[in-house]
Amino acid sequence: MIAEDSVLLRVGLIKVLESVGYEIPAAVGDAESLLAAVEEHKPDIAIIDVRMPPDFADEGVKAALLIRRQWPDVAVLLLSQYVEERYAADLLSANTSGVGYLLKQRVANVDDFLEALQRVADGGTALDPEVVAQLLVRKDRDPLRKLTPRERDVLALMAEGRSNAGIAAILVVSDSAVAKHINAILMKLDLPQTDADHRRVLAVLRFLEVG
Incomplete structure (x- = not known):
């Protein structure tokens, strides 16, 4: 399942994932639609944009945390335009399996992105190297x-x-x-x-x- 307000990225993700055998039961553009779709379809994994309508703040993070509480079997992979360490920390503090946080630029490297996605879907974790690098510095x-x-x-x-x-x-x-x-x-x-x-x-x- 995909929740991404950018139509171009949403369509691109659908094409990439379907080309390697993933089924996409729903692809939406806001957090409210995401939660309704997760409740209906119970996907294996949800790819979620950090910032979505209406405020483009942390709607995606809040939705991901709610999904992990209400549907713990649904893995979540957050996508962000920028490094925001606290979102990765919030996600991992809620549940340490089946979670990921990647920068959107990683999607361009399809093989690495698919590897991280599969790792999260299998119950592992995937943190963006840029997030890890910033954590190491401090x-x-x-x-x-x-x-x-x-x-x-x-x-x-x-x-x-x-x-x-x-x-x-x-x-x-x-x-x-x-x-x-x-x-x-x-x-x-x-x-x-x-x-x-x-x-x-x-x-x-x-x-x-x-x-």
């Missing part, structure tokens, strides 16, 4: 200061939603090296001994300062 307080530069690189890629294998490919290191870095990150952030997936989420939330 993270100068403990406990993140304990991390080495390489560990910060790994944590940033975790925040983007990358798997161990994905991180290893980007950093050109072995899977075992990534696993060691992640273990070190979890220890330095003093995260509780729980299942691995939950600890990864906690690490990302610590990074975003929403947990």
